[in-house]
Amino acid sequence: MDSIFSLPRKALRILRGYSRMLWVRVAIFGLMAMAVIPLSQIIERLLPEAMQAWVAGTSVDRLLDIIAAAMLTVTTFSLTVMVSTNHATASQFTPRLQQLIRRDSVTQNTLATFIGSYVYALTAIVLREVSYIGDEKALVMFVLTVAVLVLIVWSLIRWMMHLQSLGSLINSARQVEEITDQQFRDRLENPCLGATPLTGDVPEDGLTVVAPETGYVQIIHPEPLQEMAEELGCEVYMLAEIGDFVFVRAPVAKVCGLAEADEDTRRRLRETIHANVVMGDERTYDQDPRFGLMTMAQIASKALSPGINDGGTAIDIINRSGRILSEYRDETEGDGEARNPRLYVRPLDAEALVGDAFDAISRDGAGTREVQERLQKVLAGLTRHPDEGLSEAARVRSEEYLERAMGALDWEPDRKRLEAAAKAAHDRANG
Template identity: 40%
Template sequence: MTTRLQRSLLLVTRQLWFRAGIFSLVAVGAALLAKQVDGYLPADMPFKVSAEAVTSILGALASSMLAVTIFSLSTLVSALAAATSGVTPRARGLLQGDRAALNALSTFLGAFLFSLVGMIALQTGYYGERGRLVLFVATLGMVAVVVVTLVRWIDHVSSLGGVTETAERIEEVAAGALADRARRPYLGAQPFPGATPQGSPVLAPSTGYLQHVDAAKLQAIAEERGARIYVLALPGTFLTTATRVAIVEREAGEPCDDGMAKRIRAALTVAHSRSFDQDPRFGLLVLSEIASRALSPAVNDPGTAIGVIGRSLRLLLDFDPARESAPEFDRVFAPAIDPDDLVTDAFAAIARDGASNPDVGLRLQKALHALVTEGATGVSQAAARLSTYAMLLARDALQSLHDMPRLADVADAIARDAAARHAAPGGTGQPTSPRN
């Protein structure tokens, strides 16, 4: 479970300026440290390198790296624009943190600054004969790094911003968020009690989406003040300043004072948009947006929607909160994610927008059948309910009644298998989060 500080540091490392700054500092340091090696090399070197030779190489490297950096940056901007207009705007932030793109731009910018600093140092007589030789060897190494990075970047940029590549990236981050939530269904805290506890309410710090809950910080506050903290909202919930985000119960029966409430609000990160990290529903929702756009009359690409159904199916089949680890925080309580929300986020929009397409409808029913028979208990029950909803939409939207029997056969199988699997009363036995 990441703390708020760890998450802030993680977000910083995903920024272009951070990696570019690190690469640039390393490159500049390598150019300046070449002189410091003078004392460790023999005076009678087997060959010498003139300042003019090194300067010409560095000049060619600097001019080419400046052009390559500008070209790469413009390519990245074009890919972001293509993903925003052709895939979904919610994917832009994910592509901005693309590791291959950040490494390529940082390497090119670092090589440019390395060359620039090396030329300035050569022109001012900073290097001796041995220093020039070291700089020459470092320049050859920098050229090798640039060539390898450039080849990898050319291979990567050909698919950057495409529908398939973007959907694959979203599936990857959604899988990580779902796996983390399966291990910690209550964010590492204790399960939320069935009834809403009595205590002092804590309101949201601002209006926006809850992105992150620092359960470790809440545990520290609760231990310090002799209290139990009940988190009412999960990451992804839209909050207003009148929304209750937590309830505090003090062991001494005292109310939650303003200072404690302020510290609790500081453990919650609220922003204008949702984030993939601690919000597994967001990844499923963005995948569903890709399918909805593909099913629009302007695009008319049912194949992409069918591919998204397969991706969402893989994600939900792997989600099993029964594999949870022991709670890390005994004084913090949180709700579990609602399986109905997961299945709805993944498939409801596809069921609505693809109701008139029998191929999409059939693939959707088959995916729901797989969830009914193989998914976790809560996901299985939610899939059976969504199958009924999808069939109602299909009956109203299908233009040819000849396609209905194929869908009805799968839907009937779903109903039979769901009834057989969930014949016993009860359910998941897990409390769920408030809907948003």
Template identity: 25%
Template sequence: MSGKSDPSGTPARAPRPARALDSLRERLRDTFWFAPAVGLVGAFGLWLALSGVDTWIVAHLQEEGAYEELGDLLTFAGDARTIVTTVSAAMMTFIGVVFSISLVAVQMASGQLTPRVVRIFVRSRISKLTLTVFLATFAFSLLVLTSYEGGAEPDPRRVTSAPLLQSLLTLGMVGLSLLLFVAYVSSTLRLMQVGPVLEHLTRESLRALARQPGGAQEEPQPGPGTAKVVHRERAGVLRGVAVARLVRAARRHGVVLRLVPRIGDFVVPGTPVFSVHGGAAPPSSALRRTVSVGVERTPDQDPAFGLRQLSDIALRALSSSVNDPTTAVQCLDRIVQLLAVAVRLPLAPLHHRDRRGEVRLVQQVPGWTALVDLAFEEIRWCAAASPQVTRRLLAGLDDLLLLATEERKEPLRRHRALLVEAVERAVPEAAGRAFALRPDRQGIG
């Protein structure tokens, strides 16, 4: 596959196997406290290290009798003290500005697009890095102030320490903070635009599709179920499963596990989460922490989530309160891009095997018809009266019909026929219907 490309123009790659720390990594990406906490701890550790080095430098110069050089260093440290004091006083105001920009951006994106895009800001690396550096600079500058000894002009013969390297690092962190602030504002302004947000969602969805291992339509299904494993944790959205741990547990107990809900389904305690085939259910200790449940869906193991978000943005754009068909056309561009990739994939139930090649875990994934319905059904209901959207939708369906195999053309033809019927009902004039039913990749350019 290394020499081929998918319809999106991205070189095709072999699916990446799930890693043991994927679940933890995704959970940390959905938090906004981890990176700043690490930054504060790092700032404290760095201050301890540099404080020791500064103390050693002063002691070494005193032992060598280099009091003139030590006096010059103390003068520099005294001059830098004013800057450090100013930084410590102003940095909290700077942090407040960053938070204000973030909240305004999140509010605008949530109102104009969909609340589900808020996670883009929460997971933004530049936002977390900027806040981390700002907080670390503020904490480090306060710690540096405690290293200064009293008196306007300390005696080089009696001084025990001087924050020389600490002051230099503070100045460097201030410069880094200014550069990050410019990068942060640029990134935030970009994420407030429709195009970059749709591109971000599409990239996430393409990565989720690439993670799906190739399945085969003729794979045998497991025999009749012999036991069930019910969900005993909190209620929530099934965000992912630890495939490697489940395969090991199933192999150890000589059974086949079938995941009953799909990734993205809402599960409640007491409902079955695994169907066991070929023996008794593994003990609860073997299946502990193999299922990740959260408050909302994530794209990591959920290839349909990207289509859901794109559809939501298009539906809001087509609502009477927003009335922005151009945004809906942009969403259709990305939807067609995703389906053009998915049309080449097997989209069969995933059969995860152990080292001996025996199937140990069966996982359901959305089929081709389900993806097409998710992409077009709701948009088609709202787009009949918007010729710009109907023209783009027809062009997208025609493009997908050219790419699809014969067995996958039926849902596309069905949606095309239903769209034509909807336009005929919504537009009474023959000329208007003819215009609205003319395929155009730009809608109305």
């Protein structure tokens, strides 16, 4: 098995994933809190004795009691808020937002600060009880405890300000747009994950590697696959793309170019591919800009449901999706040489991206003229995109959506206004 430390990009990707987990940040803050207390006593011994006696240990005790009592209550309240926000966004907007709520950095840092402060106070109280921290030499401990209190107050203020928008529709839509835009940029700056674009048919001869379980392809680590292919002198063709739902024993990759491969080599190939094609029970935003576009479309569809009937949210989502798609460029037209030339990955499909962003909105908002007008304006703007694939996909979808809306609108004046708005939008785009 390859070591992540010999593969910096893979290691960074794995560490970034762990850094978004709440328990990791809480554990780090807790360990830091426990470590600073012995360090404070080492610093205390370096101070002059007269200075050490400036603060008595009883002064530290009162502060520690306040921290220990308050942090347990505040942490419980904060966890309740996070759970409530999770349920609220899932029911009001889409369950796909829960991933973003769970990985919200402000929420995680705040909870980690509160729990870390609680651990610090408990540890200090225990060490005071066993006389590890003396009554006459507590200056550094006092200063450190005051610093912890300042950190707590700052975290509380930041947390209260963050709660004003946490879980709101606008903030949730902005979060999805930001992470989708970031993943989209990362993908386009590193076309096809740094692999050679797979634009033709996969060779028929070769070793087919099947999925070890049923689930979504969440992440592909291309660097170890390239390293293995270089060592064995073969090529690896990815049959499954990020975001695909594959069943157990369904083909995920094909290895070609091996003249002869013994059973040990075949087993090693399978193990390497299984280890670096990460699968799970749900789609994630990492390496998957299409998932972000689909999530935004689901928010708009929920807003267009009869019980909510919020066309303004759908219009806002259309604008955000159009802004992201305007950054698209063909991954097969990169100037440089592929960083992983022995790995083949299919490029993003412009038609699929447009469909992910707008198909659901076109269907669920077919009877809302205002939504259809905005959809036609955004698609008309995308028809001017320099990439021919995206431009053509936007033009075709625009015609299809207009036809669907004309059939769904019951009132003749609405149909005329929509048709006129669509024509004007395309005339401006082409003029």
